[in-house]
Amino acid sequence: MDLISLSALDLSLAALLVVALAGLTFWARMGLSRSLLIAGARTVIQLLLVGLILQTLFDNAQLGWVALMALVMLAVAGYEVMARQQRRFVGLWGYGIGTVTMFISAFAVTVLALVTMVGPTPWWEPQYAIPLLGMLLGNTMTGIALGLDRLTQTVWRERRTIEARLALGSGWSEAVATMRREAARSGLMPTINAMAAAGIVSLPGMMTGQILAGAPPVEAVKYQILIMFLIAAGTGFGTLGAVWFASRRLFDTRERLRLDRLKAGRQT
Protein backbone atom coordinates (compact mmCIF):
# COMPACT_ATOMS: atom_id res chain seq x y z
CA MET A 1 0.00 0.00 0.00
CA ASP A 2 1.17 3.49 -0.77
CA LEU A 3 0.58 6.58 1.28
CA ILE A 4 -2.05 8.85 -0.26
CA SER A 5 -0.40 12.25 -0.43
CA LEU A 6 -2.46 15.21 0.74
CA SER A 7 -2.73 18.24 -1.53
CA ALA A 8 -2.87 21.89 -0.47
CA LEU A 9 -6.58 21.81 -1.35
CA ASP A 10 -7.18 18.93 1.10
CA LEU A 11 -5.54 20.90 3.88
CA SER A 12 -7.43 24.07 2.97
CA LEU A 13 -10.73 22.20 3.29
CA ALA A 14 -9.74 21.05 6.79
CA ALA A 15 -8.67 24.59 7.63
CA LEU A 16 -12.10 25.84 6.50
CA LEU A 17 -13.66 23.73 9.23
CA VAL A 18 -11.58 25.52 11.86
CA VAL A 19 -12.45 28.89 10.32
CA ALA A 20 -16.13 27.93 10.42
CA LEU A 21 -15.80 27.00 14.08
CA ALA A 22 -14.09 30.34 14.77
CA GLY A 23 -16.93 32.10 12.96
CA LEU A 24 -19.51 30.31 15.07
CA THR A 25 -17.76 31.20 18.36
CA PHE A 26 -17.39 34.81 17.18
CA TRP A 27 -21.06 35.01 16.36
CA ALA A 28 -21.95 33.55 19.78
CA ARG A 29 -19.58 36.03 21.49
CA MET A 30 -17.68 33.27 23.27
CA GLY A 31 -14.34 35.05 23.03
CA LEU A 32 -12.66 32.01 21.54
CA SER A 33 -12.39 32.86 17.87
CA ARG A 34 -9.12 34.78 18.16
CA SER A 35 -7.31 32.07 20.15
CA LEU A 36 -8.66 29.42 17.79
CA LEU A 37 -7.34 31.17 14.70
CA ILE A 38 -3.98 31.92 16.28
CA ALA A 39 -3.62 28.33 17.50
CA GLY A 40 -4.55 27.08 14.06
CA ALA A 41 -1.98 29.31 12.41
CA ARG A 42 0.65 28.16 14.93
CA THR A 43 -0.11 24.53 14.09
CA VAL A 44 0.54 25.18 10.40
CA ILE A 45 3.72 27.18 10.90
CA GLN A 46 5.26 25.02 13.65
CA LEU A 47 4.53 21.71 11.97
CA LEU A 48 5.72 22.90 8.57
CA LEU A 49 8.94 24.10 10.19
CA VAL A 50 9.42 20.79 11.99
CA GLY A 51 8.66 18.96 8.75
CA LEU A 52 11.33 20.97 6.95
CA ILE A 53 13.83 20.40 9.75
CA LEU A 54 13.14 16.68 9.83
CA GLN A 55 13.41 16.46 6.05
CA THR A 56 16.79 18.22 6.19
CA LEU A 57 17.88 15.99 9.06
CA PHE A 58 16.90 12.83 7.17
CA ASP A 59 18.76 14.02 4.07
CA ASN A 60 21.90 14.78 6.10
CA ALA A 61 21.80 11.88 8.51
CA GLN A 62 24.81 12.60 10.72
CA LEU A 63 25.14 11.78 14.40
CA GLY A 64 26.09 15.38 15.22
CA TRP A 65 22.87 16.82 13.74
CA VAL A 66 20.71 14.16 15.37
CA ALA A 67 22.36 14.89 18.75
CA LEU A 68 21.86 18.64 18.28
CA MET A 69 18.19 18.14 17.48
CA ALA A 70 17.83 15.88 20.55
CA LEU A 71 19.43 18.49 22.79
CA VAL A 72 17.15 21.24 21.48
CA MET A 73 14.13 19.02 22.19
CA LEU A 74 15.45 18.36 25.71
CA ALA A 75 16.05 22.06 26.36
CA VAL A 76 12.49 22.94 25.32
CA ALA A 77 11.01 20.09 27.38
CA GLY A 78 13.05 21.23 30.40
CA TYR A 79 11.70 24.74 30.03
CA GLU A 80 8.17 23.39 29.72
CA VAL A 81 8.55 21.39 32.98
CA MET A 82 9.75 24.51 34.76
CA ALA A 83 6.99 26.70 33.37
CA ARG A 84 4.33 24.29 34.64
CA GLN A 85 5.49 24.61 38.28
CA GLN A 86 3.49 26.86 40.59
CA ARG A 87 6.33 26.87 43.11
CA ARG A 88 9.54 26.14 41.32
CA PHE A 89 12.99 25.90 42.83
CA VAL A 90 14.98 29.12 42.82
CA GLY A 91 18.08 29.41 40.69
CA LEU A 92 19.34 26.76 38.32
CA TRP A 93 17.56 24.00 40.25
CA GLY A 94 14.21 25.16 38.87
CA TYR A 95 15.38 24.22 35.39
CA GLY A 96 17.94 21.60 36.35
CA ILE A 97 15.97 18.97 38.25
CA GLY A 98 13.46 18.35 35.46
CA THR A 99 15.95 18.62 32.63
CA VAL A 100 18.58 16.35 34.17
CA THR A 101 16.11 13.64 35.14
CA MET A 102 14.53 13.79 31.67
CA PHE A 103 17.97 13.53 30.13
CA ILE A 104 18.75 10.47 32.22
CA SER A 105 15.43 8.68 31.79
CA ALA A 106 14.14 9.61 28.32
CA PHE A 107 17.56 9.54 26.64
CA ALA A 108 18.60 6.30 28.30
CA VAL A 109 15.37 4.54 27.36
CA THR A 110 15.50 5.84 23.77
CA VAL A 111 19.09 4.72 23.28
CA LEU A 112 18.35 1.36 24.87
CA ALA A 113 15.34 0.85 22.61
CA LEU A 114 17.25 1.89 19.49
CA VAL A 115 20.23 -0.33 20.19
CA THR A 116 18.56 -3.46 21.53
CA MET A 117 14.95 -3.51 20.28
CA VAL A 118 14.39 -1.53 17.09
CA GLY A 119 17.95 -1.88 15.83
CA PRO A 120 18.18 0.45 12.79
CA THR A 121 21.59 0.95 11.10
CA PRO A 122 23.16 3.19 12.20
CA TRP A 123 21.47 2.99 15.60
CA TRP A 124 20.84 6.77 15.60
CA GLU A 125 19.04 6.72 12.24
CA PRO A 126 16.97 9.93 12.55
CA GLN A 127 13.81 8.40 11.08
CA TYR A 128 13.61 6.19 14.19
CA ALA A 129 15.59 8.13 16.80
CA ILE A 130 13.80 11.48 16.60
CA PRO A 131 10.16 10.30 16.74
CA LEU A 132 11.01 7.82 19.52
CA LEU A 133 12.78 10.45 21.57
CA GLY A 134 9.98 12.92 20.90
CA MET A 135 7.32 10.59 22.22
CA LEU A 136 9.39 9.69 25.27
CA LEU A 137 10.29 13.28 26.08
CA GLY A 138 6.70 14.45 25.66
CA ASN A 139 5.34 11.89 28.11
CA THR A 140 8.24 12.05 30.57
CA MET A 141 7.88 15.81 30.58
CA THR A 142 4.22 15.57 31.61
CA GLY A 143 4.94 13.01 34.33
CA ILE A 144 7.82 14.96 35.82
CA ALA A 145 5.96 18.25 35.68
CA LEU A 146 2.93 16.74 37.44
CA GLY A 147 5.04 14.98 40.04
CA LEU A 148 7.19 17.99 40.89
CA ASP A 149 4.23 20.33 41.02
CA ARG A 150 2.35 18.02 43.37
CA LEU A 151 5.41 17.56 45.58
CA THR A 152 6.18 21.25 46.08
CA GLN A 153 2.52 22.13 46.56
CA THR A 154 1.88 19.52 49.23
CA VAL A 155 5.15 20.16 51.05
CA TRP A 156 4.30 23.86 51.14
CA ARG A 157 0.84 23.13 52.48
CA GLU A 158 2.02 20.52 54.98
CA ARG A 159 5.08 22.34 56.26
CA ARG A 160 3.87 22.35 59.87
CA THR A 161 3.42 18.59 59.79
CA ILE A 162 6.86 18.06 58.27
CA GLU A 163 8.52 20.28 60.85
CA ALA A 164 6.62 18.56 63.66
CA ARG A 165 7.97 15.23 62.47
CA LEU A 166 11.49 16.62 62.25
CA ALA A 167 11.15 18.12 65.73
CA LEU A 168 10.15 14.71 67.08
CA GLY A 169 13.31 13.18 65.67
CA SER A 170 12.29 11.84 62.25
CA GLY A 171 14.77 12.01 59.38
CA TRP A 172 13.98 14.17 56.35
CA SER A 173 13.08 11.19 54.22
CA GLU A 174 10.56 9.86 56.70
CA ALA A 175 9.13 13.34 57.29
CA VAL A 176 8.39 13.83 53.59
CA ALA A 177 7.53 10.21 52.66
CA THR A 178 3.76 10.72 52.35
CA MET A 179 4.13 13.75 50.08
CA ARG A 180 6.70 11.96 47.95
CA ARG A 181 4.42 8.98 47.48
CA GLU A 182 1.54 11.22 46.49
CA ALA A 183 3.72 13.11 44.02
CA ALA A 184 5.02 9.94 42.37
CA ARG A 185 1.47 8.65 42.07
CA SER A 186 0.17 11.78 40.36
CA GLY A 187 3.10 11.75 37.94
CA LEU A 188 2.60 8.10 36.97
CA MET A 189 -1.19 7.91 36.91
CA PRO A 190 -1.70 9.28 33.37
CA THR A 191 0.71 6.69 31.96
CA ILE A 192 -0.86 3.83 33.87
CA ASN A 193 -4.32 4.94 32.74
CA ALA A 194 -3.17 5.23 29.13
CA MET A 195 -1.78 1.68 29.19
CA ALA A 196 -4.93 0.32 30.80
CA ALA A 197 -7.26 2.02 28.30
CA ALA A 198 -5.12 1.51 25.19
CA GLY A 199 -7.11 0.27 22.23
CA ILE A 200 -10.40 0.17 24.10
CA VAL A 201 -11.23 3.82 24.57
CA SER A 202 -9.14 5.17 21.72
CA LEU A 203 -6.61 4.01 19.20
CA PRO A 204 -3.24 5.43 20.18
CA GLY A 205 -2.00 8.17 17.84
CA MET A 206 1.16 6.50 16.69
CA MET A 207 -0.61 3.29 15.77
CA THR A 208 -3.29 5.23 13.91
CA GLY A 209 -0.57 7.07 12.02
CA GLN A 210 1.18 3.89 10.98
CA ILE A 211 -2.06 2.31 9.82
CA LEU A 212 -2.91 5.41 7.79
CA ALA A 213 0.59 5.22 6.30
CA GLY A 214 -0.18 1.72 5.10
CA ALA A 215 1.47 -0.48 7.75
CA PRO A 216 -0.32 -3.76 8.53
CA PRO A 217 -2.32 -3.30 11.78
CA VAL A 218 -0.44 -6.07 13.60
CA GLU A 219 2.90 -4.39 12.84
CA ALA A 220 1.50 -1.05 14.03
CA VAL A 221 0.24 -2.71 17.20
CA LYS A 222 3.65 -4.18 17.94
CA TYR A 223 5.24 -0.77 17.65
CA GLN A 224 2.56 0.72 19.83
CA ILE A 225 3.13 -1.86 22.57
CA LEU A 226 6.85 -1.21 22.43
CA ILE A 227 6.30 2.54 22.67
CA MET A 228 3.87 2.28 25.56
CA PHE A 229 6.28 0.18 27.59
CA LEU A 230 9.11 2.56 26.80
CA ILE A 231 6.94 5.52 27.79
CA ALA A 232 5.93 3.83 31.04
CA ALA A 233 9.55 3.11 31.90
CA GLY A 234 10.84 6.54 30.87
CA THR A 235 8.06 8.42 32.64
CA GLY A 236 8.23 6.19 35.71
CA PHE A 237 11.98 6.31 36.26
CA GLY A 238 12.09 10.00 35.35
CA THR A 239 9.27 10.94 37.71
CA LEU A 240 10.61 8.88 40.61
CA GLY A 241 14.07 10.38 40.11
CA ALA A 242 12.82 13.95 39.84
CA VAL A 243 10.58 13.61 42.89
CA TRP A 244 13.41 12.08 44.91
CA PHE A 245 15.95 14.74 43.91
CA ALA A 246 13.45 17.53 44.52
CA SER A 247 12.45 16.21 47.94
CA ARG A 248 16.11 15.95 48.92
CA ARG A 249 16.68 19.50 47.72
CA LEU A 250 13.87 20.72 50.01
CA PHE A 251 16.08 19.84 53.00
CA ASP A 252 19.61 20.97 53.73
CA THR A 253 22.52 19.00 55.18
CA ARG A 254 21.19 19.56 58.72
CA GLU A 255 17.83 18.18 57.54
CA ARG A 256 15.96 21.45 57.92
CA LEU A 257 12.95 22.06 55.69
CA ARG A 258 14.08 24.84 53.34
CA LEU A 259 11.00 26.35 51.72
CA ASP A 260 13.12 29.41 50.94
CA ARG A 261 14.49 27.28 48.10
CA LEU A 262 11.10 27.55 46.39
CA LYS A 263 9.72 30.63 44.71
CA ALA A 264 6.45 31.93 46.08
CA GLY A 265 3.40 30.69 44.20
CA ARG A 266 2.22 32.55 41.16
CA GLN A 267 -0.94 34.54 41.59
CA THR A 268 -3.26 33.37 38.86
Place this chain on the structure above:
Amino acid sequence: MDRLLDVHALKTEHLGPLDLALQPGELAQVTGASGSGKSLLLRALADLDPNAGEVRLQGEPRDNMLPVQWRRRVAYVPAETAWWGECVDEHLPAEFSREQALHWLDQVALPEASLRWEVERLSSGEKQRLGLVRALLNQPRLLLLDEPTANLDLENTKRIERAVRGYLAEQDAAALWVSHDTLQRQRLGGRILTIHEGQLESPAWT
Protein backbone atom coordinates in the same frame (compact mmCIF):
# COMPACT_ATOMS: atom_id res chain seq x y z
CA MET B 1 28.66 22.84 87.79
CA ASP B 2 28.54 21.83 84.12
CA ARG B 3 26.12 23.67 81.98
CA LEU B 4 23.43 21.69 80.24
CA LEU B 5 23.09 24.11 77.35
CA ASP B 6 25.77 26.48 76.19
CA VAL B 7 25.05 28.85 73.32
CA HIS B 8 27.58 31.25 71.89
CA ALA B 9 26.99 33.82 69.11
CA LEU B 10 23.80 32.14 67.88
CA LYS B 11 22.64 33.99 64.81
CA THR B 12 19.86 33.64 62.26
CA GLU B 13 18.48 36.01 59.65
CA HIS B 14 16.35 37.89 62.22
CA LEU B 15 17.98 36.93 65.50
CA GLY B 16 21.13 37.54 67.52
CA PRO B 17 24.01 37.14 67.77
CA LEU B 18 23.18 36.03 71.29
CA ASP B 19 24.69 34.02 74.12
CA LEU B 20 22.73 31.83 76.49
CA ALA B 21 23.36 29.12 79.05
CA LEU B 22 21.12 26.81 81.07
CA GLN B 23 21.95 24.67 84.09
CA PRO B 24 20.62 21.13 84.53
CA GLY B 25 17.17 21.25 86.05
CA GLU B 26 16.72 24.91 85.14
CA LEU B 27 13.55 26.41 83.72
CA ALA B 28 14.03 29.82 82.11
CA GLN B 29 11.21 31.86 80.68
CA VAL B 30 11.36 33.77 77.42
CA THR B 31 9.25 36.88 77.05
CA GLY B 32 9.02 39.73 74.62
CA ALA B 33 6.55 41.47 72.34
CA SER B 34 5.06 39.42 69.52
CA GLY B 35 7.45 39.35 66.59
CA SER B 36 10.45 39.96 68.84
CA GLY B 37 11.97 36.58 68.02
CA LYS B 38 10.91 34.26 70.88
CA SER B 39 9.81 31.46 68.57
CA LEU B 40 12.77 32.09 66.28
CA LEU B 41 15.09 31.49 69.23
CA LEU B 42 13.45 28.16 70.01
CA ARG B 43 13.43 27.13 66.34
CA ALA B 44 17.10 28.01 65.97
CA LEU B 45 17.99 25.96 69.05
CA ALA B 46 16.01 23.02 67.68
CA ASP B 47 17.95 23.54 64.43
CA LEU B 48 14.78 23.93 62.39
CA ASP B 49 15.89 27.23 60.82
CA PRO B 50 19.30 27.91 59.29
CA ASN B 51 21.55 29.37 61.98
CA ALA B 52 25.18 29.98 62.80
CA GLY B 53 27.01 29.94 66.11
CA GLU B 54 28.16 27.47 68.67
CA VAL B 55 25.59 25.35 70.48
CA ARG B 56 26.60 22.67 72.98
CA LEU B 57 24.43 20.26 74.90
CA GLN B 58 26.08 18.67 77.94
CA GLY B 59 29.38 19.88 76.53
CA GLU B 60 28.92 18.18 73.16
CA PRO B 61 28.87 20.45 70.09
CA ARG B 62 25.71 20.25 68.01
CA ASP B 63 27.66 19.76 64.81
CA ASN B 64 29.01 16.48 66.19
CA MET B 65 25.51 15.05 66.33
CA LEU B 66 23.29 13.93 63.49
CA PRO B 67 20.25 16.20 63.06
CA VAL B 68 17.99 13.34 64.12
CA GLN B 69 19.95 12.76 67.33
CA TRP B 70 19.95 16.45 68.11
CA ARG B 71 16.21 16.87 67.74
CA ARG B 72 15.51 13.85 69.92
CA ARG B 73 17.55 15.44 72.70
CA VAL B 74 16.23 18.94 72.10
CA ALA B 75 12.44 18.82 71.90
CA TYR B 76 10.63 21.72 70.25
CA VAL B 77 6.94 21.83 71.15
CA PRO B 78 4.98 24.53 69.29
CA ALA B 79 1.72 26.00 70.53
CA GLU B 80 -0.16 24.41 67.62
CA THR B 81 0.86 20.76 67.49
CA ALA B 82 0.67 19.02 64.11
CA TRP B 83 -0.78 15.54 63.56
CA TRP B 84 -0.49 13.46 60.41
CA GLY B 85 -1.83 9.98 61.21
CA GLU B 86 -5.33 8.85 62.07
CA CYS B 87 -4.67 7.58 65.58
CA VAL B 88 -2.67 9.18 68.39
CA ASP B 89 -0.29 6.21 68.75
CA GLU B 90 0.96 6.69 65.18
CA HIS B 91 2.64 9.85 66.43
CA LEU B 92 4.75 8.28 69.16
CA PRO B 93 8.46 7.43 68.89
CA ALA B 94 9.33 3.99 67.52
CA GLU B 95 10.66 3.00 70.92
CA PHE B 96 9.48 4.31 74.25
CA SER B 97 8.80 3.08 77.73
CA ARG B 98 5.17 2.19 78.30
CA GLU B 99 5.59 2.99 81.96
CA GLN B 100 6.87 6.48 81.15
CA ALA B 101 3.96 7.06 78.78
CA LEU B 102 1.42 6.14 81.43
CA HIS B 103 3.19 8.29 83.98
CA TRP B 104 3.17 11.44 81.84
CA LEU B 105 -0.37 10.84 80.61
CA ASP B 106 -1.44 10.60 84.23
CA GLN B 107 0.39 13.85 85.00
CA VAL B 108 -1.63 15.71 82.35
CA ALA B 109 -4.86 13.96 83.37
CA LEU B 110 -5.34 11.78 80.29
CA PRO B 111 -6.24 8.08 80.38
CA GLU B 112 -4.12 5.34 78.82
CA ALA B 113 -6.85 4.89 76.22
CA SER B 114 -6.09 8.36 74.86
CA LEU B 115 -3.15 6.81 72.96
CA ARG B 116 -5.70 5.04 70.79
CA TRP B 117 -7.97 8.01 70.28
CA GLU B 118 -8.65 9.30 66.79
CA VAL B 119 -6.81 12.52 66.00
CA GLU B 120 -9.93 13.90 64.27
CA ARG B 121 -11.80 13.94 67.57
CA LEU B 122 -9.15 15.52 69.79
CA SER B 123 -9.92 18.93 71.28
CA SER B 124 -7.23 21.60 70.97
CA GLY B 125 -6.45 21.18 74.66
CA GLU B 126 -6.06 17.42 74.30
CA LYS B 127 -3.80 17.93 71.31
CA GLN B 128 -1.62 20.26 73.31
CA ARG B 129 -1.32 17.88 76.27
CA LEU B 130 -0.68 14.84 74.04
CA GLY B 131 1.80 16.96 72.07
CA LEU B 132 3.84 17.46 75.21
CA VAL B 133 3.64 13.79 76.20
CA ARG B 134 4.83 12.53 72.81
CA ALA B 135 7.78 14.93 72.99
CA LEU B 136 8.73 13.74 76.49
CA LEU B 137 8.80 10.11 75.31
CA ASN B 138 12.04 10.86 73.42
CA GLN B 139 13.51 11.72 76.85
CA PRO B 140 14.94 15.04 75.67
CA ARG B 141 17.60 16.90 77.66
CA LEU B 142 16.22 20.28 76.66
CA LEU B 143 12.59 21.29 76.27
CA LEU B 144 11.74 24.23 74.02
CA LEU B 145 8.16 25.06 74.89
CA ASP B 146 6.40 27.68 72.77
CA GLU B 147 3.29 28.63 74.72
CA PRO B 148 2.57 25.04 75.70
CA THR B 149 -0.58 25.98 77.61
CA ALA B 150 -2.13 28.40 75.11
CA ASN B 151 -5.24 26.26 74.57
CA LEU B 152 -5.73 25.06 78.15
CA ASP B 153 -7.92 26.04 81.07
CA LEU B 154 -6.30 26.99 84.37
CA GLU B 155 -6.53 23.53 85.86
CA ASN B 156 -4.82 21.84 82.93
CA THR B 157 -2.34 24.70 82.64
CA LYS B 158 -1.21 24.03 86.19
CA ARG B 159 -0.99 20.31 85.42
CA ILE B 160 1.36 20.99 82.51
CA GLU B 161 3.45 23.33 84.67
CA ARG B 162 3.78 20.64 87.35
CA ALA B 163 4.51 17.93 84.79
CA VAL B 164 7.32 19.95 83.19
CA ARG B 165 8.78 20.87 86.57
CA GLY B 166 8.63 17.19 87.53
CA TYR B 167 10.30 16.14 84.29
CA LEU B 168 13.15 18.61 84.72
CA ALA B 169 13.80 17.53 88.30
CA GLU B 170 13.63 13.84 87.45
CA GLN B 171 15.78 13.95 84.31
CA ASP B 172 18.10 16.85 85.19
CA ALA B 173 16.89 18.39 81.94
CA ALA B 174 16.32 22.09 81.25
CA ALA B 175 13.55 24.08 79.59
CA LEU B 176 12.97 27.36 77.79
CA TRP B 177 9.34 28.36 78.20
CA VAL B 178 7.69 31.07 76.12
CA SER B 179 4.72 32.55 77.96
CA HIS B 180 2.53 35.64 77.64
CA ASP B 181 0.64 35.12 80.87
CA THR B 182 1.84 37.24 83.82
CA LEU B 183 0.30 34.94 86.42
CA GLN B 184 1.92 31.94 84.79
CA ARG B 185 5.25 33.75 84.85
CA GLN B 186 4.90 34.20 88.59
CA ARG B 187 3.92 30.58 89.13
CA LEU B 188 6.80 29.24 87.05
CA GLY B 189 9.48 31.48 88.53
CA GLY B 190 13.08 31.11 87.44
CA ARG B 191 15.07 33.44 85.22
CA ILE B 192 13.22 35.59 82.76
CA LEU B 193 14.92 36.28 79.43
CA THR B 194 13.49 39.20 77.52
CA ILE B 195 13.91 39.36 73.76
CA HIS B 196 13.68 42.64 71.91
CA GLU B 197 14.16 42.82 68.15
CA GLY B 198 16.04 39.54 68.09
CA GLN B 199 18.38 40.40 70.95
CA LEU B 200 18.36 39.22 74.57
CA GLU B 201 17.96 42.21 76.84
CA SER B 202 18.39 40.77 80.31
CA PRO B 203 21.60 39.11 81.49
CA ALA B 204 21.48 35.63 80.04
CA TRP B 205 24.51 34.06 81.66
CA THR B 206 24.47 32.36 85.00
